[in-house]
Amino acid sequence: MRPDAVPRDVLEKLIDAAVQAPNHRLTRPWRFWVLTGEAREELGEVMAEAARSGLDTSAGDDVGVVLDRERAKPLRAPAIFVVGIDQEPSDPVLSMENVEAGAAAIQNLLLAAHAMGLAAIWRTGASVYSPSVKRHFGLGDEDVLLGFVYVGYPAVTPPEVERTAMGKVEWWDGRRP
Numbered sequence: 001m002r003p004d005a006v007p008r009d010v011l012e013k014l015i016d017a018a019v020q021a022p023n024h025r026l027t028r029p030w031r032f033w034v035l036t037g038e039a040r041e042e043l044g045e046v047m048a049e050a051a052r053s054g055l056d057t058s059a060g061d062d063v064g065v066v067l068d069r070e071r072a073k074p075l076r077a078p079a080i081f082v083v084g085i086d087q088e089p090s091d092p093v094l095s096m097e098n099v100e101a102g103a104a105a106i107q108n109l110l111l112a113a114h115a116m117g118l119a120a121i122w123r124t125g126a127s128v129y130s131p132s133v134k135r136h137f138g139l140g141d142e143d144v145l146l147g148f149v150y151v152g153y154p155a156v157t158p159p160e161v162e163r164t165a166m167g168k169v170e171w172w173d174g175r176r177p
């Protein structure tokens with residue numbers, strides 16, 4: 001992605017697309033944090049600290065290299081949508097469906113971004129499961145960070161990826177075969 005900033009009204013359109021996602025019981029469970037500028041550096045610091053606790057120096061992890069890599073990650077795009085879900089630990093079905101709605105919202109965001117000529121990628125990694133990264137966004141341990149969606153203007157045209165055929169599909173016409 002190029003480093004050029006994506007205008008606020010464009011970023012708002014992406015959220016507008018995201019929240020059209022299907023959502024059982026209209027819980028609107030999604031939460032978005034849109035990080036630009038130095039907010040990305042701050043996230044990098046939080047990710048580096050989270051990675052530090054998981055380091056195994058006896059296995060040869062080079063602390064400096066690993067932490068620098070974490071710090072640099074959020075700087076790969078001019079805008080990052082952090083997408084989280086407020087969870088309902090007392091209701092496992094609702095919790096699962098909230099996550100599903102959140103994933104659909106991210107897909108909407110990705111489709112809208114690409115339709116608008118932007119580059120966008122959904123990324124996770126260990127940091128989305130880290131309690132301290134969740135805390136950075138005011139989320140509790142039970143809440144879910146669905147990922148980081150990096151958005152920017154494309155610097156390159158990604159290569160065409162060959163999709164597999166339909167996969168495992170059964171066509172049932174009438175009684176179960």
Ligand SMILES: Cc1cc2nc3c(=O)[nH]c(=O)nc-3n(C[C@H](O)[C@H](O)[C@H](O)COP(=O)(O)O)c2cc1C
Nearest residue numbers: 103120121122123124125126146147148158160161
């Ligand atoms: C839940 C989830 C997490 C992902 N995390 C990463 C990630 O951390 N890093 C990465 O390079 N791709 C990750 N991906 C894959 C990319 O989002 C993307 O699907 C992949 O680069 C292929 O691009 P395409 O879907 O446009 O073909 C993730 C996908 C999903 C659904």
